Amino acid sequence: VRNPRRVRILLIGAGTLGRRFCGLIARRQDDCVDRYGIELRLVGVADSQGAALDANGLDGVAVEAIKAGGGSVAELLTVGQMGMTGLELLSSVEGDILCEASPVNLALEGEPGISHIRRALELGLHVSTPNKGPIVLAYRELETLAQRRGKQLRFDGTVAGGLPAIALGARDLRGAVILKIESVPNLTTGFVLEQLAAGAEWPDAVQSARMAGVLEGDGAWDLDGWDTAAKLVILAQSVLNVDACLDDVPRQGISGSDGRWLRASRSEGIVRLLASAVREEMGSYRLDVRPTVLPPTHPLGRLGDRQMGIVYHTDAFGTIASIIEEPTPMPSAATMLRDLLEIYCG
Numbered sequence: 001v002r003n004p005r006r007v008r009i010l011l012i013g014a015g016t017l018g019r020r021f022c023g024l025i026a027r028r029q030d031d032c033v034d035r036y037g038i039e040l041r042l043v044g045v046a047d048s049q050g051a052a053l054d055a056n057g058l059d060g061v062a063v064e065a066i067k068a069g070g071g072s073v074a075e076l077l078t079v080g081q082m083g084m085t086g087l088e089l090l091s092s093v094e095g096d097i098l099c100e101a102s103p104v105n106l107a108l109e110g111e112p113g114i115s116h117i118r119r120a121l122e123l124g125l126h127v128s129t130p131n132k133g134p135i136v137l138a139y140r141e142l143e144t145l146a147q148r149r150g151k152q153l154r155f156d157g158t159v160a161g162g163l164p165a166i167a168l169g170a171r172d173l174r175g176a177v178i179l180k181i182e183s184v185p186n187l188t189t190g191f192v193l194e195q196l197a198a199g200a201e202w203p204d205a206v207q208s209a210r211m212a213g214v215l216e217g218d219g220a221w222d223l224d225g226w227d228t229a230a231k232l233v234i235l236a237q238s239v240l241n242v243d244a245c246l247d248d249v250p251r252q253g254i255s256g257s258d259g260r261w262l263r264a265s266r267s268e269g270i271v272r273l274l275a276s277a278v279r280e281e282m283g284s285y286r287l288d289v290r291p292t293v294l295p296p297t298h299p300l301g302r303l304g305d306r307q308m309g310i311v312y313h314t315d316a317f318g319t320i321a322s323i324i325e326e327p328t329p330m331p332s333a334a335t336m337l338r339d340l341l342e343i344y345c346g
């Protein structure tokens with residue numbers, strides 16, 4: 001491609017996903033020029049310590065390496081700025097898209113993510129984020145702002161990791177009425193439930209999940225079903241077009257699950273923390289999160305312990321199921337590239 005279109009990328013949050021995204025876009029440079037006519041240029045990255053910026057382009061592989069080694073992007077020679085915040089970065093270098101990959105922080109009302117996204121949209125940037133916090137808490141506000149500015153707010157990484165769960169429902173099922181969504185969008189609970197069903201006691205199952213790198217912190221966000229409920233709220237808002245908030249979702253997590261029930265259920269199928277949305281008369285949806293036995297005949301009845309999935313039951317397109325195996329966080333990180341290409345290549 002002779003004159004590729006340059007896309008200047010700002011990234012806030014360079015942890016598990018953000019740093020992998022930096023490496024990925026560095027490695028996909030030539031491919032994106034050849035296949036899509038897009039030149040990816042990483043012009044700024046912020047983490048909790050500071051930022052690095054260069055309008056001529058940062059080295060994504062160097063960013064990935066310093067973060068993998070436990071350092072800060074602010075330590076990068078000549079381009080690093082210790083103490084620079086994400087908001088300051090947004091006003092310090094011009095960009096075309098913000099990739100926001102800071103922590104969820106629902107207890108902090110979705111901050112700092114909401115402020116980053118709001119500022120980016122106000123400045124006229126597109127936004128891609130795998131961060132559920134801002135979408136659960138401020139979807140309508142941020143989407144309205146994006147539309148007013150003629151920009152796109154995309155968040156395909158917020159539900160079921162790298163699975164294009166939202167795009168499937170919101171884009172590919174256009175023209176159908178969605179009668180029911182069933183989803184297993186959380187990997188941690190599936191992993192723990194499999195350990196329990198195999199005979200492990202609760203503390204050992206949780207410890208195994210921690211050792212396998214699929215559980216962080218005290219685990220309550222995943223194990224008590226908050227993460228699954230948050231993803232259901234996002235599906236309700238963005239795919240089903242209904243207003244929903246976390247408090248609307250009846251939620252039963254897997255904490256303290258009864259191992260005997262799980263083992264007894266084995267003959268019937270696998271147990272997973274299922275998020276469901278069932279259409280009712282008048283077009284509203286009943287939302288629910290609870291551990292559910294999925295028989296082998298169910299489209300999600302053969303999920304492995306590192307798999308997630310979604311089933312859409314529709315009137316016009318029948319039943320469509322989609323599953324992802326996610327042994328590493330790379331698919332989730334790659335959703336920001338997918339969002340970017342969707343914005344620029346349609």
Ligand SMILES: NC(=O)c1ccc[n+]([C@@H]2O[C@H](COP(=O)([O-])OP(=O)(O)OC[C@H]3O[C@@H](n4cnc5c(N)ncnc54)[C@H](OP(=O)(O)O)[C@@H]3O)[C@@H](O)[C@H]2O)c1
Pocket residue numbers: 012013014015016017018046047048049072085086101102103104112130131132133157158161329332
């Ligand atoms: N991990 C997954 O598999 C996965 C999958 C789907 C969606 N997500 C979502 O994607 C987002 C990122 O996840 P992650 O696993 O990459 O999280 P993470 O490993 O905790 O990384 C978070 C990053 O945000 C930075 N950060 C924290 N506070 C900040 C602030 N005030 N300003 C700027 N940067 C700040 C951290 O800085 P330091 O590096 O200095 O600590 C870190 O680089 C989260 O919202 C998560 O829920 C994650």
